[in-house]
Amino acid sequence: MRHVSDHERRARLGVRHALAPPFRATTVEDAARAVTVLHATEPPTVYLSCWARMDTLKPDDLDRALHADRTLVKQLAMRRTLFVFPRDLLPFAWPSASARVAATERARLAKDVVTDGLTPDGGAWLDRARAEVLAALDGVPGGRTAQEIRLAVPMIDVKAAGLPVAGRVLNHLGLTADLVRGTNTGGWHVSRPRWTPMADWLGTSPSWPTAADGYREIIRRWLWSFGPGTEDDLVWWLGGTKSTVRAALTTLAAEQVTLDSGRTGWLLPDDLDEVPAPAPWAALLPVLDPTVMGWQSRDFYLGPHRDLIFDTRGNAGTTAWVNGRVVGAWIQDPSGAVRIRLAEPVSAVEEELLHAEARRLTDWLAGFRVSSVYSSPIMKG
DSSP states (O other), rough: EEEEEEHHHHHHHHTTOOOOGGGOOOOOOHHHHTTEEEEEESSHHHHHHHHHHHHHHOOHHHHIIIIISSOEEEEOGGGGGGGEEEEETTHHHIIIIIIHHHHHHHHOOOOHHHHTTTTTTTHHHHHHHHHHHHHHHHTTTTTHHHHHHHHHOGGGGEETTTEEEEHHHHHHHHTTTEEEEEEEEOOOOOEEEEOOOOOOHHHHOOOOOOHHHHHHHHHHHHHHHHSSSSSHHHHHHOOOOOOHHHHHHHHOOOEEEEEHHHHHEOEEEEEEOOOOOOOOOEEOOOOTTTTTTSSSHHHHHTTTTTOOOOOSSHHHHHHEEOOOEEEEEEEEEEESSEEEEEEEEOOOOHHHHHHHHHHHHHHHTOOOOOOOOOOOOHHHH
């Protein structure tokens, strides 16, 4: 059985995730494909994740892909998380990861509106709310903001279980691919989308694969980007079930490999050749970057730094990497300059690689200070 060492896993990470400079992406679409999907919970993360994987990036490049060409599309999916999907992968999420979350969210919202006395029939209430929102958007070029939709559909402008209902209804419509977060009315660092019918946004209504086909394609791409990974890594990342993962691995004819941890990992059958380590490299990644959030078992790249890099809810802060290892984090000083905070000693060569990336990011941000609600202990100092 093929063995993949932690050293090779870190080499694969640098190459496949487009972090080592010779392997950087040339387009934002390629940057997204390098990690299967981009994490989009915080708007700046999408831009900073692309910046880290490209030699040059203009915010307009990503805006074009998201809002003009629509080659990248935002979609709520795995683990009820907002991601940016390459357009060709998007339909595979709808019947699989997104549908799974949609079922959970439907049950939760239907229960909450009954508990709060808004209706005796939560399912029927949600169906009517969805229909009224879609009617309010029918024939409206460019869609509407959430605020405009609340005004047009008063029945959703309420609270249930202490939470605004409107956003939950819109999220459910997004999960079922009826709506999409369309044109952003704010800057690159904020999310103020105009909700738009998915078919209008894409200019077509793509056919839906089966749920099994959807999971299989998502897992296939994950294995290429993140493999080798364990079954537990895939179950966690997908927010899915072991049976779903096992079925996909079988259909893909995935190959078992041994890992330094003693656990069994999986690779695609055409990806068994050793990946050589690239030249020494460093990278600065934003909060919740797809790389740091890509596996459940993180020791091979995180080492002993979990409690410094992740908050108590499992959200990763910024990270500083050298040759596939997390060695610290980055922050900005009051002037906006990027500073490195090390979690472990590094060599002089590694330190210079990190500072070169810090200078590159400082120049790109041009004084803009990125804010985040996900500040890890090392970021707080």
